[in-house]
Amino acid sequence: MTSPSHPDTHPSQSQTQQETILIPPSTATTFTRTLLEFHSVPPTHASIIAHCLVLADLRGVDSHGLNRLPSYLTRIRRGVLNPTATPTLTQKTPVVAQLDAHNGFGFVAARTAMDHAITMARDFGIGLVSVTHSNHFGMSAAFVQQAVEADMMSLVFTNSSPALPAWGGREKLMGVSPIACGAPAGGKDGAVPFILDMAPSVAARGKIYKAARRGEEIPGDWALDGEGRRTTDPAEALKGVMLPMGGAKGSALAIMMDVFSGVFSGAAFAGHVTGPYDPSREGDVGHFIVAIKPDLFMGLEEFKGRMDYLYQKVVGGERMEGVERIYYPGEIELETARRRGEEGIPYVRGEIEALNREADEVGIAHLAEI
Ligand SMILES: NC(=O)c1ccc[n+]([C@@H]2O[C@H](COP(=O)([O-])OP(=O)(O)OC[C@H]3O[C@@H](n4cnc5c(N)ncnc54)[C@H](O)[C@@H]3O)[C@@H](O)[C@H]2O)c1
Structure with missing residues (x-):
């Protein structure tokens, strides 16, 4: 399923119209759980993590959803996060x-x-x-x-x-x-x-990572670059400090x-x-x-x-x-969750590709064929 981006909780980031692929929450949950289990995470724990990540994407907090998986899996592979703890x-x-x-x-x-x-x-x-x-x-x-x-x-x-x-x-x-x-x-x-x-x-750092992933600019009042100047470039912002x-x-x-x-x-x-x-x-x-x-x-x-x-x-x-x-407080996210629960969660192509690369690493089914 493919659709144009629609407004979510964070309008500044949905201004850039990018093609998104709608994924049913149950598909996102199964994919996450399977990927985690293939990284030695016990099934009960994998279910908890999948629930939390998919809930974030459902509520429009895309900065803290499935897109975090590659960083967590890297930490497991490097031995700095214990998947079985x-x-x-x-x-x-x-x-x-x-x-x-x-x-x-x-x-x-x-x-x-x-x-x-x-x-x-x-x-x-x-x-x-x-x-x-x-x-x-x-x-x-x-x-x-x-x-x-x-x-x-x-x-x-x-x-x-x-x-x-x-x-x-x-x-x-x-x-x-x-x-x-x-x-x-x-x-x-x-x-x-x-x-x-x-x-x-002013904004969560995850939103800057998300903008960087999606090739989007950030508002000028979010962060300073490495030289202490305001910036709209997420890559420069990640070298500096959040405000x-x-x-x-x-x-x-x-x-x-x-x-x-x-x-x-x-x-x-x-x-x-x-x-x-x-x-x-x-x-x-x-x-x-x-x-x-x-x-x-x-x-x-x-x-x-x-x-x-x-x-x-x-x-x-x-x-x-x-x-x-x-x-x-919490109402916009609740409404987003209701809508995305019915329509599916919108992910952009690059995000799906990054998740599918993780799937390839362990030989499980892709999140979506794109
Ligand atoms: N685990 C971590 O280390 C970590 C670090 C940073 C952020 N985060 C997560 O990032 C997420 C994003 O944080 P944020 O500060 O960017 O969120 P945000 O600015 O989107 O929302 C902050 C709060 O304001 C409310 N709100 C927003 N717009 C509103 C409006 N128009 N009317 C009424 N209420 C409104 C929201 O419901 C929410 O409770 C959070 O879920 C946070 O837990 C996690």
Whole structure:
């Protein structure tokens, strides 16, 4: 199936009309799972990773979907990511546990951590899991969504490899580490759950890699080149630094992610995390995962009714000039997921070719014949 690109969550990147191939989510999931299993990833773990990557592509977060596979597989082949690692949990208090990811996939560590946090929250109202020795876990919203599906509020923090300067600096120090959180809603009159998932940079670095892959320009306020100048060339931007959103405040949020995910957990921090595109060393990423029972101070239905009311107030407010519709955090992604779930996920030719090259390496069926 071939179609022109259609608008998604990130209009700046869909302005360039490129031919895309629509892939059904089930095909993308099977392909990913098979590819991972051929790289020694146990089937249950491969399913978790495939679910998270396909969910990112479904939600329009293409920067953190299937296109990340080649970098993860390179890390396995270079021996810096352990495909067979099984996370271990150590209970510290009734509501606090530490998870050692043993240098396995971040997706598996975060999914396991959120599962355990939810179990603790069911019994005690809150559950916190600090994760160490992990790797890149992709789109944070996958784990917020996991909590929402269990009727839980959540915080999902991670640190990441250096890309962002401290405010006033020009060298890479902090990661573009996303801050994510969520809460379930009742769904009355179209109300959707609250799902915030944002990088503290003007844009996620994955979007620059995506623009580079697709031969697209980036907006001039996303990054500085290696000489400290603003640039619209993704290749030049990757030599320089990302710009924090909101100046010093974005830089402060990135430091916050490092305090809670890195310093606190025992994982690498202060610029020492290794990124997913650097296959020279183990990642040693840290995560901070919290689940909170929303019905601690009132019944669950009342909580959800209040969330629905908040939704209606947010999206029903007076609009500023030129704005057609006010969205709730996570709503654009939810609508994109619904549409892509029916139509298929659009991948550009170069992306499919890169994935098919991985398929050829291990002799499995292509994602699509192009
Ligand atoms: N694992 C890692 O190390 C890592 C690092 C960086 C980014 N990421 C991922 O990259 C993704 C992209 O991050 P981003 O900051 O570029 O996302 P974004 O700017 O597209 O969206 C950020 C948040 O703002 C909300 N939003 C966007 N437009 C809106 C609108 N018009 N009205 C209301 N709400 C709106 C979104 O729902 C989302 O919650 C995230 O999923 C993040 O987890 C991961």
